[in-house]
Amino acid sequence: MAVGLFVGKRQSRPWIVSDELWSLIEPLLPSPGPNLMEGRLRVPDRQALGGILFVLHTGIQWEYLPQELGFGSGMTCWRRLAAWNEAGVELHLVLLKKLRAAGKLDWSRAVIDSSHVRAARHGPKGGPSPVDRARPGSRHHVLTDGQGIPLAVSLTGGNRNDVTQLLQLLDKVPTVAGVVGRPRRRPDALLADRGYDHDKYRRLLWQRGIRPVIAERGVENGSGLGVFRWVVERTIAWLHGFRRLRIRWERRDDIHEAFLGLATCLITHRHVQRLR
Template sequence: MSADPVPDDLWERIAPLLPARPARRHRYPGRLPVSDRVALAGIVYVLRKGVAWRDVPIQIVGCSGVTAWRRLRDWTEAGVWPRLHEVLLAELREAGLLDMDDAAIDGSHVRALKRGDHVGPSPVDRGKPGSKHHLIVDRHGTPLAVALTGGNRHDVTQLLPLLDAIPPIRGLRGRPRRRPRRPLADRGYDYDKYRRILRRRGITPRIARRGVAHGSGLGKTRWVVERTFAWLPQFKRLRIRYEICADLHQGLLQLACSIICLRRLRTSF
């Protein structure tokens, strides 16, 4: 981890999206609030290191974990993270780094140590409480949308919600791009009902069929979603779900996807 957890390029993109704080009282102003950049540093520190909020080192970050958690809560309610992701996707499309002709979809289980929304018995972890990360990426593995559900939800139930969650991606002249041409998925999405729905939307599904010998050829292009799932555990807070509030874990998940998009922008120069 670099000395500055919030690099300039990340701060320049997120600062215009943050909600304005209420004006201070003149008679009893109280203690000066922690700056937004310092609070964001605390959030990124927890996201990358995976420490508990109470264990955030004030001497290194500059604020307490409670302060960082409160800003995460407020900014999540204000919808900062989806807008940040949309801004970065537009920049990628403008730079010619986004290829939405093919999009890969998949889901991954994470253990949930606490109860809360979108928690259910995981069928791959002996029925222990868990959640699922559902992800759709472009041909290069760039996250387009992400969703959180209970660990007992079937992958195919999030096929259409993930496609609908892709924001209108601008960056080029003309209409914004909102959907891929060919979504690729494994046998867990093999339902003719969903194939018909996708075709009615003008989307050509490429989904492996159950009961057919391996060798469908989709692995040549679908592997990028597995690689993106391998990138997410680099943010240690996402390896296990600690947040009781599902929207806070979703916010951290969206922030991690935004950082992945920012990394791709950096490597293009």
């Protein structure tokens, strides 16, 4: 599941799950497991999702989740998020299919970039950040289409070089159907800044049928790619508009990745809403 992005229409309470979004999510969720607390009713999935969204939007710690809003306990919402992430709920793919069916995915080029986030504690996919005095940190890697619609995101340690994640991120792009003909998952070209400047990866992109458009180090006048690359920077800004993603609070990498994926879905859902 993945500034100013709300579930449903723009509203002052973005954690409220709209009927339209719930109709997309509900069929994808795994069947409820056995009730762990005998004699206590299971918190409905829609309410638990509201609690997860509350944490994602506000950045509040799980133990302080307001009980009076009807979400259930923070631990209940945490367990539900972990279970859905493990089950591989593919909401992002459903949304991308809707966009492709409407002709709104720009496969002519994709844009890649990353951003550092500080980690509150050590954990997997963390590491000393070269941009934050070697403090613990992680990196959010983002690949978008030509308009800035997120195609794939990933989490690595703060000390990982951007270019090492280029192919891994491309491999995470799902195969998107939605129109007559072959499903698609590869852009025609890939745009990147100097952090991805490496002849080896240019060759590997050509082998995949993708034209590399990567800025070269040492070019004084700039590459001119900023005219096209700004869309991925905007998407990263949208991701970090979700307060829970500004700092990595989770020791477990899978939980932070679940939040990152959910925020990605919310951004993509905003583009789907524009189809109306």
